[in-house]
Amino acid sequence: MQGAPCRRPPPRGLPQRRRRPQPTMTGPRLALAAALLCSCTSPVADANSWWSLAMNPIQRPEMYIIGAQPVCSQLPGLSPGQRKLCQLYQEHMVFIGEGARSAIKECQYQFRQRRWNCSTVDNTSVFGRVMKIGSRETAFTYAVSAAGVVNAISRACREGELSSCGCSRTARPKDLPRDWLWGGCGDNVEYGYRFAKEFVDAKEREKNYVRGSEEQARMLMNLQNNEAGRRAVYKLADVACKCHGVSGSCSLKTCWLQLADFRKVGDLLKEKYDSAAAMRISRKGKLELVNNRFNMPTQEDLVYVDPSPDYCLRNETTGSLGTQGRLCNKTSEGMDGCELMCCGRGYDQFKSVQVERCHCKFHWCCYVKCKKCTEIVDQYVCK
Ligand SMILES: *[C@@H]1O[C@H](CO)[C@@H](O)[C@H](O)[C@H]1NC(C)=O
Ligand SMILES: *[C@@H]1O[C@H](CO)[C@@H](O)[C@H](O)[C@H]1NC(C)=O
Numbered sequence: 001m002q003g004a005p006c007r008r009p010p011p012r013g014l015p016q017r018r019r020r021p022q023p024t025m026t027g028p029r030l031a032l033a034a035a036l037l038c039s040c041t042s043p044v045a046d047a048n049s050w051w052s053l054a055m056n057p058i059q060r061p062e063m064y065i066i067g068a069q070p071v072c073s074q075l076p077g078l079s080p081g082q083r084k085l086c087q088l089y090q091e092h093m094v095f096i097g098e099g100a101r102s103a104i105k106e107c108q109y110q111f112r113q114r115r116w117n118c119s120t121v122d123n124t125s126v127f128g129r130v131m132k133i134g135s136r137e138t139a140f141t142y143a144v145s146a147a148g149v150v151n152a153i154s155r156a157c158r159e160g161e162l163s164s165c166g167c168s169r170t171a172r173p174k175d176l177p178r179d180w181l182w183g184g185c186g187d188n189v190e191y192g193y194r195f196a197k198e199f200v201d202a203k204e205r206e207k208n209y210v211r212g213s214e215e216q217a218r219m220l221m222n223l224q225n226n227e228a229g230r231r232a233v234y235k236l237a238d239v240a241c242k243c244h245g246v247s248g249s250c251s252l253k254t255c256w257l258q259l260a261d262f263r264k265v266g267d268l269l270k271e272k273y274d275s276a277a278a279m280r281i282s283r284k285g286k287l288e289l290v291n292n293r294f295n296m297p298t299q300e301d302l303v304y305v306d307p308s309p310d311y312c313l314r315n316e317t318t319g320s321l322g323t324q325g326r327l328c329n330k331t332s333e334g335m336d337g338c339e340l341m342c343c344g345r346g347y348d349q350f351k352s353v354q355v356e357r358c359h360c361k362f363h364w365c366c367y368v369k370c371k372k373c374t375e376i377v378d379q380y381v382c383k
C-alpha cells in the first residue's frame with residue numbers, strides 16, 4: 001500500500017474514524033487527526049466500513065425526527081456518499097444494519113470449520129485488517145454483505161417498513177399456470193437490488209485511483225464481488241404460492257415473488273468462493289485473469305487479487321487471529337481436521353461433558369418428554 005494517494009480527511013464535525021465522537025475537538029486537534037489519517041501507514045483506518053452498522057444498534061425509524069440529520073453523522077463507518085444516502089433514506093439504515101448482521105452470521109456459519117472463521121474483532125472495523133488483503137475470504141465477505149442488504153431491504157419493502165417502496169412489481173412469470181393468481185405481496189427484490197447497489201457501491205465509486213494501480217484493482221474486485229452477492233439474492237428469489245379452495249382442494253392458487261432463505265444465498269456464495277477467479281489489473285485498468293486458461297468470471301462470480309494468508313498464526317500486520325485454541329476434529333481430513341486446522345502444530349485433548357436430550361417418549365396427546373443424558377466426549381484444541 002505504499003505510495004497510496006492520501007485519503008481525504010472526513011468532513012469537519014463528523015466522528016473521526018476509529019474514534020469516539022469528540023465534540024470538544026478543536027480546530028488544530030482535528031487537523032492533527034486528519035494528518036494522522038493521511039499518513040497512510042495505518043491500513044486500519046480504511047478497514048472502517050458500513051459493516052459497523054451491524055455492530056452498533058441503530059434507532060428504529062420512529063425515533064427519527066424528520067429533517068433532523070444527526071443520525072447520519074453519528075453512524076460510524078459511512079463514506080461521504082453513503083452519508084448522503086443516509087440523509088435521503090434514513091429509514092433504510094436500520095435494515096442495512098440488519099442486512100449486515102445477517103451477513104456476518106451467515107459468513108460465520110459458512111466458515112465455522114475453517115481457519116479464518118469470519119470472526120469480528122471490533123465494532124468499527126468489524127473484521128479487522130484481514131479485509132485489507134484482497135483475498136478470497138475478503139471477496140466472500142463483500143459478496144455476502146451486499147447480499148444481506150438486498151435481502152433486508154427487499155423484505156422491508158414488502159412489510160411496508162419503507163415509504164419509498166412496497167410489494168414487488170415483478171411481472172407475472174410466463175410459465176405460471178393460467179388459473180393461478182399472480183398478486184400476493186412479494187419481496188421487492190428489484191428495489192432491494194437497486195438500493196444496495198447505490199449504497200454499498202458508493203464507497204468504491206467515490207475515489208479516483210490511478211489506472212492500473214493496486215488500489216484500482218481492489219476497487220474493481222470489491223465492485224465485482226458486491227454485484228455477485230446482489231445477484232445471488234436476485235437469482236434465488238422464486239415464486240411462492242398459497243392454496244385456496246374448498247378444504248385444501250387447492251383449486252385456486254395465489255402466487256408472489258419470495259426471497260430464498262438466506263442460508264441458500266450463503267451456500268451459493270460459498271460455492272462461488274470455492275471457484276473464485278484469481279485476477280490482476282492490466283495497464284489499461286481492467287481486471288484480467290492471472291491464468292487465462294480459465295473462463296472469464298461472469299457477474300455472478302467472485303474474484304480476488306491477492307493470495308490468502310494461511311491464517312495459522314496470530315499476526316497483527318495481516319490481522320489474522322491464528323488458530324491457537326480452536327476446536328478441531330481428530331478424525332476429519334478436511335479443513336476442520338486437527339492436522340489442517342492446527343497447521344501441524346499439534347493439539348491438546350480434553351474431556352468435556354455434554355448434556356443431551358435422550359430417551360424421548362411421545363405422550364398422548366401431544367407432547368414429548370425427554371431425559372437428560374450426560375456424555376463425556378473427547379475434544380481437541382489446537383496448540
Ligand atoms: C460493540 O458495541 C455494542 C453496543 O454499543 C457493545 O455492547 C459491545 O460491547 C461492543 N463490542 C466491542 C467489541 O466493543
Ligand atoms: C505477519 O505477516 C507478514 C505478511 O505476511 C509477514 O511478513 C510477517 O513476518 C508476519 N509477522 C509475524 C510476527 O508472523
Ligand SMILES: *[C@@H]1O[C@H](CO)[C@@H](O)[C@H](O)[C@H]1NC(C)=O
Nearest residue numbers: 112117119321322323324326
Ligand atoms: C473463530 O476463531 C477465533 C480465533 O481463532 C476464535 O477466538 C473464535 O472462538 C472462533 N469462533 C468460532 C465460532 O469458532
Ligand SMILES: *[C@@H]1O[C@H](CO)[C@@H](O)[C@H](O)[C@H]1NC(C)=O
Nearest residue numbers: 328329330331332333334336
Ligand atoms: C469429525 O469428522 C468425522 C469425519 O469427517 C465425522 O464423521 C464426525 O462427525 C466429526 N465429528 C464432529 C464432532 O464433528
